[in-house]
Amino acid sequence: MAGSDYAPPVDPIEILHRDDDLLVAVKPEGLLSVPGKGPALADCLEARLRADDPGVFLVHRLDRDTSGVMVFARNPAAQRHLGLQFERRHVEKRYVALAAGQVADAEGVIDRPLMADWPNRPRQMVHPDGKRAVTRWQVAARHAGHTRMILHPETGRSHQLRVHLADLGHPLLGDPLYDGPPAPRMMLHAEALSLFHPSGGARRTFVAPTPF
Incomplete structure (x- = not known):
């Protein structure tokens, strides 16, 4: 950039x-x-x-x-x-995404290894020699031309959610790097994060409502 x-x-x-x-x-x-x-x-x-x-x-x-x-x-x-x-x-993470097209299943798991696409940096790509990357997902709602999805990444690879959705055939709206259709912004929001507090160990969850 x-x-x-x-x-x-x-x-x-x-x-x-x-x-x-x-x-x-x-x-x-x-x-x-x-x-x-x-x-x-x-x-x-x-x-x-x-x-x-x-x-x-x-x-x-x-x-x-x-x-x-x-x-x-x-x-x-x-x-x-x-x-x-x-x-x-x-740490538990919940993302909200708007993905292109109609996702057929109600939920699923994407378990596809990722690595840098060096000639096309900063792109990442699915590759058998990459590091394991796992994303759980659920469909929240289907609309004309796109699907609202809830994503739970179990690993934290670079561009993981973006690449996994593109590999699923449903790239993020507003993500031209992975061939997503045009949108006012990239439609990916980290809505909630849950962790153990460093002092005392109580689990705390912090939420930022999705702006789209």
């Missing part, structure tokens, strides 16, 4: 939760999670949060054009604790 093509939203960042260990924010569509290469791509959610809270630590990422819940740590111990939860797949 060239810096000249980057026009992130300027609205204030919505904060869902803040305590001594966690900062949970809603990343808007069109804003990078972390800085890109060069000063033109420096504006990102991490930088905006650190402007007000220098002790914020990155834990995970969302693609630029995906909106939704992101959790940050507010101290190194919490960052380690949360990082292990992601690594060990203790």
Whole structure:
């Protein structure tokens, strides 16, 4: 992505939760999670949060054009604790997507390995030599020309949901990288994230309602 093509939203960042260990924010569509290469791509959610809270630590990422819940740590111990939860797949994630066409089945599991499509970066692709990637899905509603789906990624590969839906034959609306039909935005939103709190271990769930 060239810096000249980057026009992130300027609205204030919505904060869902803040305590001594966690900062949970809603990343808007069109804003990078972390800085890109060069000063033109420096504006990102991490930088905006650190402007007000220098002790914020990155834990995970969302693609630029995906909106939704992101959790940050507010101290190194919490960052380690949360990082292990992601690594060990203790974090539960729910996404809402609008996929092209009519998905026939009511639910399913996509278990297809992914790797970088190096000649066509940043594209990823299904490949037998890739890393295992698993996505559970359910149909929420069918509309003329598209299907509203609930996605539960069990792994966290780059572009996993985008590639899996395209491989299913139903790419995301607004995702030209994977041949999705035009839309006002990429129709993928991280609606909910559930994790164990670093202090005390209680499971907490944070929700950002889907904007489409």
